[in-house]
Amino acid sequence: DGGITQSPKYLFRKEGQNVTLSCEQNLNHDAMYWYRQDPGQGLRLIYYSQIVNDFQKGDIAEGYSVSREKKESFPLTVTSAQKNPTAFYLCASSIETGQGVAETQYFGPGTRLLVL
């Protein structure tokens, strides 16, 4: 089955600790995205990548870092600089037509990050 997987489902972070959230897709999508969702809020874009070895900051990139070494993988690191990391983190992917139109984004199941 094609799809997007995220792990772990729940993640606990201690003060001052960096943690990495995994996102893998086998849809052969070029573009991948990371969003953060807080209770009662919409999704806010953290980082996105349209092609391997390239990524762009979203609206709330401070305290986060990403890499895109493989087409299938787009891990997100929540650094100790992110002072309020408790949230639901969603990874998404989409095709990239190069025609300047946003395509449908498909979401993974999410990772819930909690601070101890």
Add this chain to the structure above:
Amino acid sequence: QKEVEQNSGPLSVPEGAIASLNCTYSDRGSQSFFWYRQYSGKSPELIMSIYSNGDKEDGRFTAQLNKASQYVSLLIRDSQPSDSATYLCAVNGPSGGSNYKLTFGKGTLLTVNP
């Protein structure tokens, strides 16, 4: 700053009724519009995409787009209790630059009462 506005709800309808969900957006150059459904504790799933003015129907769902009024809506006919969820509207920007980014509204909570 691109903005997407939705009534937070909750919107409560009886089973079998039509549920109407509305979304307005600020960027006049937006070209792509999406409705996602999100059950509590789960990730969003696509309901409908629409790119042109007018109506687009898929089963019990109809998306309506009016670019002149910067308004997109989702109608759910014959609402079922299983339709109870938060509905997210997402809109992209104009051509070029960060056109691939989507801006999401905060969502409308729909409750369908048996």
